[in-house]
Amino acid sequence: MDFANKVVIITGASSGIGAAAALSFAKQSAKLVLVGRNETNLNQTASKCEQFKNIKPLTVKADITVDHDVKNIIDQAIETFGCIDVLVNNAGVGIHGSILEGVELYDKAMNINVRATYLMTSLAAPYLIKSKGNIVNVSSIAALKPIKDFNFLPYCVSKAALDQFTKCVALELASKGVRVNSVNPGCTRTKFIEAAGFPVNDEMMDRRATEFPLGKMVESDEVADLILYLASDRARSITGSIYVIDNGELLV
Numbered sequence: 575m576d577f578a579n580k581v582v583i584i585t586g587a588s589s590g591i592g593a594a595a596a597l598s599f600a601k602q603s604a605k606l607v608l609v610g611r612n613e614t615n616l617n618q619t620a621s622k623c624e625q626f627k628n629i630k631p632l633t634v635k636a637d638i639t640v641d642h643d644v645k646n647i648i649d650q651a652i653e654t655f656g657c658i659d660v661l662v663n664n665a666g667v668g669i670h671g672s673i674l675e676g677v678e679l680y681d682k683a684m685n686i687n688v689r690a691t692y693l694m695t696s697l698a699a700p701y702l703i704k705s706k707g708n709i710v711n712v713s714s715i716a717a718l719k720p721i722k723d724f725n726f727l728p729y730c731v732s733k734a735a736l737d738q739f740t741k742c743v744a745l746e747l748a749s750k751g752v753r754v755n756s757v758n759p760g761c762t763r764t765k766f767i768e769a770a771g772f773p774v775n776d777e778m779m780d781r782r783a784t785e786f787p788l789g790k791m792v793e794s795d796e797v798a799d800l801i802l803y804l805a806s807d808r809a810r811s812i813t814g815s816i817y818v819i820d821n822g823e824l825l826v
């Protein structure tokens with residue numbers, strides 16, 4: 575898979591799956607636009623990426639729930655590289671809470687996990703149509719079944735909406751030569767659960783993973799491999815598809 579001269583935007587590149595995807599695209603010579611809020615982590619990812627092929631990524635500090643920030647990501651990408659070939663909508667947060675807590679948590683989950691992705695996609699789409707590029711959305715198995723351990727109601731609803739977004743946009747843009755797909759990881763070793771407000775450590779997560787059919791957690795670089803495959807020309811016949819990577823977690 576060669577991404578030489580391909581411009582790839584990755585949101586949430588400052589951590590976890592997004593950072594792993596950035597490294598994998600960098601190894602394949604992509605020109606990267608790395609997006610996140612934590613500048614220190616973002617710069618760390620960028621300097622690791624640069625070491626592979628000596629191509630300096632553009633880093634954009636942005637909160638994707640702020641419309642102006644999202645517009646700035648696209649503007650800076652075009653100003654710096656002149657086109658967009660791949661958009662990886664990866665940034666997301668795990669919002670948990672009960673139906674008895676009202677609608678604020680729903681709004682929060684939808685704002686970050688759906689609305690921001692919707693706006694990013696809308697602003698990137700004209701450039702993706704020009705380049706006949708593609709989009710990979712990072713969803714979750716939470717789109718496909720409730721996660722009983724963490725009461726992730728708002729999160730599950732947002733990721734289910736994201737999957738429908740993937741399919742609708744795939745259908746709309748197919749005739750314009752743009753593919754849109756989704757990767758839906760199960761429990762993956764990142765800061766995600768901690769960022770969602772649960773004090774967990776590796777040992778606790780490994781213990782939880784023994785319940786999954788393959789008895790382990792997903793690693794970020796495994797999700798990155800799938801993202802790269804879907805973004806590559808090898809996946810030229812694939813659009814509107816939802817790819818689960820979960821060690822069989824959905825089966826139990």
Ligand SMILES: NC(=O)c1ccc[n+]([C@@H]2O[C@H](COP(=O)([O-])OP(=O)(O)OC[C@H]3O[C@@H](n4cnc5c(N)ncnc54)[C@H](OP(=O)(O)O)[C@@H]3O)[C@@H](O)[C@H]2O)c1
Binds near residue numbers: 588
């Ligand atoms: N880990 C799992 O078990 C798992 C399972 C299924 C799906 N996923 C999905 O995988 C994606 C990546 O998560 P991860 O596991 O890699 O978790 P992570 O390590 O916590 O990374 C989350 C990333 O999203 C970014 N982000 C969050 N809110 C943002 C905002 N408002 N504006 C800009 N960036 C924002 C974070 O940036 P900053 O740190 O710079 O703020 C960070 O780079 C998410 O969509 C998540 O739902 C994760």
